[in-house]
Amino acid sequence: MFDRLLIANRGEIALRIIRACRELGVASVAVYSAADAGAPHVSAADAAEPVGSAGPGGYLDVGAIVDAAKRSGAAAVHPGYGFLAENPLFPAACSDAGLTFIGPTAEAIERMGSKVEARRHAVAAGLPVVPGETPEQDAASMKEAAARLGYPLLVKATAGGGGKGMRVVRTPGALPAALNAARHEAEAAFGDGTLYLEHLLDRPRHVEVQVLGDAHGGAIHLFERDCSVQRRHQKVVEESPSPALSPALRDRMGAAAAALARHIGYRSAGTVEFLLEGSGEEARFYFLEMNTRLQVEHPVTEAVLGVDLVQAQLRIAAGEPLPWRQEDLRQRGHAIECRIYAEDPESSFLPQAGMLRVYREPRAPGIRVDSGVVEGGEVSVHYDPLLAKLIACAETREGARRRAVAALRQYAVLGIKTNIPFLVRVLEHEAFREGTIDTGFLDGPGAALAAPAPPDAARLRAAAAAVAAHAPGRGTAATASAATAYDPWTALGNWGRTLTKAR
Amino acid sequence: MRSGIFTVSSGDETLRLTISAEGDVRVEPGQTSLRVATAGPDTYRVTDGRCSWMVTVAGDGDERQAFVDGEVFTLDARAGEATPRRSKAHAELLAAPMPAKVTGILVEPGDTVSRGDLLITLEAMKMELPLHAPRDGTVASISCQVGELVQPGVRLLELSS
Numbered sequence: 001m002f003d004r005l006l007i008a009n010r011g012e013i014a015l016r017i018i019r020a021c022r023e024l025g026v027a028s029v030a031v032y033s034a035a036d037a038g039a040p041h042v043s044a045a046d047a048a049e050p051v052g053s054a055g056p057g058g059y060l061d062v063g064a065i066v067d068a069a070k071r072s073g074a075a076a077v078h079p080g081y082g083f084l085a086e087n088p089l090f091p092a093a094c095s096d097a098g099l100t101f102i103g104p105t106a107e108a109i110e111r112m113g114s115k116v117e118a119r120r121h122a123v124a125a126g127l128p129v130v131p132g133e134t135p136e137q138d139a140a141s142m143k144e145a146a147a148r149l150g151y152p153l154l155v156k157a158t159a160g161g162g163g164k165g166m167r168v169v170r171t172p173g174a175l176p177a178a179l180n181a182a183r184h185e186a187e188a189a190f191g192d193g194t195l196y197l198e199h200l201l202d203r204p205r206h207v208e209v210q211v212l213g214d215a216h217g218g219a220i221h222l223f224e225r226d227c228s229v230q231r232r233h234q235k236v237v238e239e240s241p242s243p244a245l246s247p248a249l250r251d252r253m254g255a256a257a258a259a260l261a262r263h264i265g266y267r268s269a270g271t272v273e274f275l276l277e278g279s280g281e282e283a284r285f286y287f288l289e290m291n292t293r294l295q296v297e298h299p300v301t302e303a304v305l306g307v308d309l310v311q312a313q314l315r316i317a318a319g320e321p322l323p324w325r326q327e328d329l330r331q332r333g334h335a336i337e338c339r340i341y342a343e344d345p346e347s348s349f350l351p352q353a354g355m356l357r358v359y360r361e362p363r364a365p366g367i368r369v370d371s372g373v374v375e376g377g378e379v380s381v382h383y384d385p386l387l388a389k390l391i392a393c394a395e396t397r398e399g400a401r402r403r404a405v406a407a408l409r410q411y412a413v414l415g416i417k418t419n420i421p422f423l424v425r426v427l428e429h430e431a432f433r434e435g436t437i438d439t440g441f442l443d444g445p446g447a448a449l450a451a452p453a454p455p456d457a458a459r460l461r462a463a464a465a466a467v468a469a470h471a472p473g474r475g476t477a478a479t480a481s482a483a484t485a486y487d488p489w490t491a492l493g494n495w496g497r498t499l500t501k502a503r
Numbered sequence: 504m505r506s507g508i509f510t511v512s513s514g515d516e517t518l519r520l521t522i523s524a525e526g527d528v529r530v531e532p533g534q535t536s537l538r539v540a541t542a543g544p545d546t547y548r549v550t551d552g553r554c555s556w557m558v559t560v561a562g563d564g565d566e567r568q569a570f571v572d573g574e575v576f577t578l579d580a581r582a583g584e585a586t587p588r589r590s591k592a593h594a595e596l597l598a599a600p601m602p603a604k605v606t607g608i609l610v611e612p613g614d615t616v617s618r619g620d621l622l623i624t625l626e627a628m629k630m631e632l633p634l635h636a637p638r639d640g641t642v643a644s645i646s647c648q649v650g651e652l653v654q655p656g657v658r659l660l661e662l663s664s
Contacts, residue, residue: 410573
């Protein structure tokens with residue numbers, strides 16, 4: 001195992017990786033931009049290196065991060081998700097500098113990063129794919145290709161991800177505008193405006209399969225996550241098992257995902273995403289894309305399988321074989337993850353920035369919160385508005401749902417707006433209770449959930465009594481210094497460092 | 504904890520509260536009796552004898568926020584019986600939530616708009632950010648231009664009723 005590992009990320013995922021390092025006795029090195037000098041991931045790590053000014057720049061700077069790793073004496077680099085996690089230049093630069101990259105090979109990232117090539121490999125591995133093509137990019141060829149596929153259809157960026165550069169087109173007349181908008185977005189986000197056209201499935205669900213491969217040719221799947229609760233192609237709630245899969249279909253999808261991982265010689269954790277049309281025995285699944293990194297929603301899999309995916313990634317990168325055999329893995333119970341975003345559902349889900357005057361995470365049996373913020377901390381406009389993830393697990397789906405709702409109702413955040421009230425409304429909605437939500441739900445029939453219900457009169461009176469009685473200044477924790485006192489890593493003092501030295 | 508007479512308003516609703524030094528609360532209208540006690544930093548336990556709520560509060564001026572059971576209330580709380588200011592709902596300012604570029608202005612001063620109508624589009628962090636009308640009203644003024652970089656909190660458009 002490595003002595004020292006650098007984490008090329010920030011926020012909750014950096015803290016998640018630091019936790020895994022601590023458990024394995026690996027010293028952790030954080031990187032930070034000027035805006036993040038006092039951020040929780042910096043205090044949690046054993047050491048930290050600056051990588052640039054405020055803004056995302058430093059976290060995207062391959063050279064600066066490789067330099068920081070060498071300066072700090074790290075032997076390995078974990079990219080987390082986002083930023084450099086799917087940039088094939090990063091593992092290549094790491095290997096040139098003699099650093100181990102925690103993730104797949106640059107070739108695997110490159111192959112799966114292009115929608116066209118990924119699709120080719122999926123077909124070769126025997127996976128079903130959605131009908132689609134990448135025509136010549138001129139208007140006439142695009143129009144002809146669209147006519148061949150039929151409407152409605154989906155325009156996608158070949159270099160894309162995260163919903164950027166994606167448009168639904170329902171009529172031929174809407175095609176030119178959609179192509180222009182998608183190309184503009186794709187160029188801005190990925191520096192590549194190449195577009196791809198695809199048949200649009202009828203109310204599909206998004207079901208993805210976690211895979212894990214080692215450097216010795218081994219590959220297994222770790223069952224599915226259902227991420228159908230999406231808003232404009234951004235996942236909001238994820239769960240496992242999927243309420244839409246029959247046992248036979250689950251086996252087939254798992255086997256298909258593992259076959260793709262084996263086919264491309266995949267190493268480390270990855271996710272094979274599928275769209276599912278229909279349900280039960282009638283359902284059909286299609287390969288969508290493969291994400292060559294750890295996913296935001298990986299805790300859902302960890303909760304139902306009782307595994308630690310980040311530790312598995314570290315072991316695999318250190319040359320160890322897969323920690324589990326396929327037959328050792330069984331789904332137990334049910335897990336639901338809610339993404340806590342700094343955004344205002346009542347104003348088109350606009351990202352919010354400002355100080356977290358109150359930030360109190362719930363604690364209860366079966367509740368895990370992965371977060372990257374503390375009370376009194378600033379949420380900056382420079383980065384992703386994801387504050388935290390709340391994962392509830394219980395023996396049944398309904399048990400996990402109730403547990404998640406109860407925990408969200410105790411998740412007090414004030415100072416900036418969050419989607420917590422919206423998440424409660426989603427989880428309490430009949431369609432979620434019944435497990436029938438498809439990927440179009442939140443943008444279609446569920447769009448009204450963005451607006452709050454009329455306030456409950458009793459709750460409003462209780463709130464009025466508390467705000468009137470509240471005497472600020474006494475027992476108020478909403479200052480930066482008070483927030484530091486609540487930070488367990490600060491309270492830990494030099495203990496973390498001592499542990500590392502003693503190892 | 505404070506005691507005395509308070510006027511608390513939320514949107515169109517105004518409540519008059521009398522809080523004793525022991526934390527007994529009388530709420531009017533409705534003649535509701537509650538009891539409030541400190542339960543932790545910024546946190547109060549409020550009960551009506553049958554149900555109880557944990558309420559977390561932020562804000563040191565008149566405008567305060569309360570978190571109860573997964574809901575957030577923004578309330579104006581004033582000591583005494585003073586009539587609260589005219590509700591802010593009558594003239595509403597639309598502002599950017601973050602530094603952003605104005606990419607489109609879809610209305611003109613004098614236009615009548617309905618709740619939910621798209622008024623202005625912004626772009627920030629490679630995302631399109633639409634600004635919708637929070638309610639029905641008339642566009643009183645527009646104080647931005649297409650292509651302009653705007654800072655958060657600065658008025659872009661004023662809506663009157």
